[in-house]
Amino acid sequence: MKKLLAMVVFLAAVMVQAQDRYTQGMDKAFALWQENKIVEASNLFERIATAEPDNWLPYYYVSQVNTFASFGEKDLQKLSVKLEKAKEFLDVAKAISPDNPELLIQEALINTAWISFDGATYGMTLSQKNVQLYNRAMELAPNNPRVILSKAEWDMGTARYFGKDTAPYCKDVEKALELFATFNSEIPYYPSWGKERAQQVLEACK
Template sequence: MTKIITFITLLLVSTLWSQTNYEKEMQDALTTWQDGNSNEAIAKFEKIALVEKKSVLPSYYVSLINTTLAFKTKDFKEMNLFIQKAQKAQDEVNKFLPDDPEVLVLQAMIHTASIVYDPLANGRQLSAVVLNIYKMAEGIAPNNPRVVLSKAEFEIGMAEYFGQDTKPMCEQIAKSIELFANFKPESKFHPTWGIDKATKAIQNCK
């Protein structure tokens, strides 16, 4: 009996330590990213992902950061590399949460980066795919601010390309800002990004 109690106690302590260590490393990686050290943050998230097989959040952030870097770089070879790295991490997330709205948004963003990288080769095919993904995400979580914002931003890009009115999309961006104010993430490590993008986008609308 004593051995059983000791075993259970050790198991609980080990589990608690593991959870605490995971939280500490996740917070450290997020802080590193927020401080502007993207490559270092990616390395930290990749390390966590290797250990924490039950959580897709580390891989999610690897994908998100690489996608963000893809949009920022002016080097097309580098952009393509970021897109490939983002999709590789995204594939791991898609295995477990293919219908999650946050995951759908990120997949749509990766496809959008591919369109920007090579509009002639990817524009027609992937534009329809992106719109379908956003439609799916909107059906699942119509009040998710990242769904509303990202869908509107993509539609603005298309509207500008075809010379169409962007006012309806700008109204959606304004709506996303209201949604951000009331959004509550599932945990402290779940996605909360986007308000800065929404604020910048609404300024561009004006």
């Protein structure tokens, strides 16, 4: 009995230590990202992902860091490296956590980065794909503010492209902003971005 108790205590201590390493690593990666050290942040998230093969979040953040860094990139080769890596890690995250609305949004953002780079080449095929992704995300999580905001922004962009009024989607942005006040997750490091962006978009609506 004493040996069993000792083993339980030992395993608990190992788990706490591993969790501490995870927390420290994630905090450090976010700090590097905040300092705009994109490559370093991506590499650290990647190392954490390797150590946490059943956790979709580090894979998600490798994908997100590289996607966000690709917007505005003018060099096709550099863009391709970032977005191919983003897609590679996203695919692993999706395998770990299927039907995850946060991952559907992330996939749509990768597509949007390609469209932003060259709409003539990628717009037709990826635009339709994004419509499907956002619709599916809305089915899965109709009260997730990031889902509502992201879909609204996509719909606004489509409306502008076709010369239509974007005002109808401002109500969706307003709803997203309201939901940001109450939406939360008990999962450490669960995505929380979007509130400031919603405020900016809503301000532009006015």
